[in-house]
Amino acid sequence: MTQTQGHLPPQFWSTPAVAAALAECDLAAILAEIRQANGWTQAELAEAVGYSQSWVSKVLRGRLPLTVDQVREISIRIGVPLHMLRFGARGDDDPTKRREFGKAVALTALVGVALPKRAEVDETTAPTLTSITGAQRRLEANTPARELAKGAMAHVDLASRILNRASRSHFAGDIRAGLSEAAGFAAWVHADMHDTGTARTYYRLAIDSARQAGHSLLAGYMIGSLAAFEIDADDPTLALGLLAHARKELGERPPATARAWMSSIEALGHASAHDAPSALMALRMAESAVTASERATAPPWPWVFPFDHAKLAGYRALVMVRLDRPEEAVAAFAESLSSAQPAAKQRGVLMTEIATAKALSGHHDEAFHLASNALTVGITYGSERVIHRARRFRRTYNGPKTASVRAFDERLQATLL
Known part of the structure; x- marks a missing residue:
């Protein structure tokens, strides 16, 4: 075999042919694409999936329907990401969810391709846009930003065009929120490329879209993200001003997770400006908010993961580096990295x-x-x-x-x- 089984590049799954096959849960088409990508013979494909060549031949020609269990078994063997087929534990094969995720994968493949003018916009559109951004985020951790940038920008464009069609519908608010998330991810990708001008442009779009959607938490989150970006760009004074705006967006009684995150960024901003008393005070506020957030069952959207003591330790370490306290920084790094x-x-x-x-x-x-x-x-x-x-x-x-x-x-x- 010319390529290690199960190690196709991430972008393989968003090519038009593969995305369309995933959207229809068409394993025969997926197997054909994997075979071609790997340069396998039909016999080598049969060896990879654990069935006979004659059985594989019938599947590829569409003459042998597969059960859900067979699709799951073959997907695991051949390296098809199960979440792309919406398969998890047995019994979790909701066909409605599978169709919705299929729609998301299909949309991901439409990089630079115009949608039909009368494409349907309904209650699944905004969740579909969000699921695409979520899939992109999962790829980002271990994928070069330049490989993701084109898709991220195309997704923002797609969300914008969908919003234009649905601007007067009662789905518009949720679609605007989906556009905000997509723009926020595009900003992050360009920040990783150190393309600061483009990153700021997308952050502005993310903030404007969240505000127009009427989602104060999302707007505060995007402004806070821009503030963190400006700290990294060595402009803590600007960042602290942005954080003041973010707090206004969050209102008088923001969730504890939001307070913990915001105070941690604020501490980093003060430390970068060499204001040790303010930095330490902000860390204390973050500590109090983290303790309060532990009583919540789940973090509020758009936060995906809890802001816990390990995350706070990571911020404390960064603050101590900037305050020239190396021993405290190293101890805080150890605390943070011991958890995850x-x-x-x-x-x-x-x-x-x-x-x-x-x-x-x-x-x-x-x-x-x-x-x-x-x-x-x-x-x-x-x-x-x-x-x-x-x-x-x-x-x-x-x-x-x-x-x-x-x-x-x-x-x-x-x-x-």
């Missing part, structure tokens, strides 16, 4: 922060070992954001020029050449 391991690109970002803390405490070789690993992550996953962090770490380093520093400099120069 971040995805690849986020791990690269964190390694540059830990490297800064190590350099501040005099562990120069260890610091540059971490920074070098971060640079590897940035190169491997095409993350200009991580590469920029590694460059910034080097730019702010004022210690001795050891062999590890010289080796890092050579690697850094190689990324430019």
Whole structure:
């Protein structure tokens, strides 16, 4: 076999032919596409799925219908992501859900293709748009941003065109919220590419769409996300002003999760502006909000995961790095990482922060070992954001020029050449 079973690239699943087959749960068509992508003979495909060649031949010609259990079994063996077929545990094969997810996958494939002028807009349209953004987010953690950017921008365009058709319907508000989420993801992708101008453009669209949708939590979330972006862009004063606007959007009694997240970003903004008292006060407010949020059954939308003590520890570590408190930073990083391991690109970002803390405490070789690993992550996953962090770490380093520093400099120069 010419390709390792089950290791097709992520973009394979959103090609038009595969997306259409997923939309119809047409496993025969999916198998044919996988066979072609891998360069397999029919016998090799049969070996991969665990059936005879004659059985596979009948399936491919549409002469042998498959049961749900057979579809699930073959999908697992051949590497078809079960969530794309809406298959989970046995018994969770709701045909309505499967059709709705199929619609989402089909829409994902329509990159740059106009929809029919009279395409139906109904109560499933907004959830479909949101599910596409969710699928893109799941890919983002371990996929180069440049591979996602075209699809992310196309999805924003698609959501905008759907909204234009439905602007006077009672579905418009939810579709605007879906557009906001899509624009927020496009902003994030461009931030990872270090395309700050385009990122800001999409953040503005995300905020405007959320406001027009009348979703104050979503608007506050998008403004807070823009504030975090501006902190990363070394403009904490602007970020703190944006956070004040975000708090107004959230109202007088925002959910505890929102308060914890907002206060943590605020602490980072104050620390970046070298205002230690305000930063520490914001951390205390975040701690109180995290404790309150533990009583909630689930985080409020658009937050997907709870903002817990591990996440707060991660922010505390970043704050301590900026306040030149390396020992407290390293301890907070250890607390944060003991609960959950971040995805690849986020791990690269964190390694540059830990490297800064190590350099501040005099562990120069260890610091540059971490920074070098971060640079590897940035190169491997095409993350200009991580590469920029590694460059910034080097730019702010004022210690001795050891062999590890010289080796890092050579690697850094190689990324430019």
